[in-house]
Amino acid sequence: VNSQLNKVVDETIFPRGRKFDMVDVQNATLAGGVAVGCSADMILGPGGALLLGLIAGTLSTFGFNKLSPFLERKIGLQDTCGILNLHCMPGILGAITSSVSLAVNIQLNKVVDEAIFPRGNAQPAYQIYGLLVTIGVSIVSATLTGFFVKKVMRTPRTLYEDSDAWEVSHDYEYIGVHRDENLLTSLSND
Numbered sequence: 001v002n003s004q005l006n007k008v009v010d011e012t013i014f015p016r017g018r019k020f021d022m023v024d025v026q027n028a029t030l031a032g033g034v035a036v037g038c039s040a041d042m043i044l045g046p047g048g049a050l051l052l053g054l055i056a057g058t059l060s061t062f063g064f065n066k067l068s069p070f071l072e073r074k075i076g077l078q079d080t081c082g083i084l085n086l087h088c089m090p091g092i093l094g095a096i097t098s099s100v101s102l103a104v105n106i107q108l109n110k111v112v113d114e115a116i117f118p119r120g121n122a123q124p125a126y127q128i129y130g131l132l133v134t135i136g137v138s139i140v141s142a143t144l145t146g147f148f149v150k151k152v153m154r155t156p157r158t159l160y161e162d163s164d165a166w167e168v169s170h171d172y173e174y175i176g177v178h179r180d181e182n183l184l185t186s187l188s189n190d
Contacts, residue, residue: 023064024061024064024065027060027061027064027082027085027086028056028057028058028060028061029057030060030086031056031057031059031060031085031086031089031090032052032053032054032056032057032090034056034086034087034090034091034094035052035053035055035056035090035091035093035094035097036049036052036053036056036094037094038091038093038094038095038097038098039052039094039095039097039098039101043101043102043105044097044101048097048101052093052094052097055093056089056090056093056094059085059089059090059093060085060086060089060090063084063085063089064082064085067084067085068082068084068085071084088138092131092135095127095128095130095131095134096128096131098127099124099125099127099128099131100124102117102123102124102127103124106121106123106124
């Protein structure tokens, strides 16, 4: 709920002609769930969950409206599924929040349930180690996937044409980008 309310505030920071963008509202809502889901087993409390949803919704909206266009312009990164803004940034925020929340609760002498947190007082550090391992695996797997797609897959005859690789309905009609030989040559030479 807070992520949705936050979207109203975000529209004043990232205006688009003073109209709400439903995609931003949906992504802010989902980003709040991603962030809170990472720390759902921590002693976060309702206020902490609201604050985390507010920050995650703002972070996601900023990512979609400012960071993604910047990264596409500067380094050619095309995040077509919104992975960076909807899953990565709120997930990292949630993982850090889980570690901080647990560390604060340990400092306040609250009991740490060893059945849930087997590392006891060292558990906050293990939360961060888990985050770092996850980021490392993500980078390695994305790099390998990119290498595979670039080196092994053939260049499509027509960009964004599903029938090159998929069976399509008999009444399928392609309307889209026609093959640009210069672009495809430069892509295959990279």
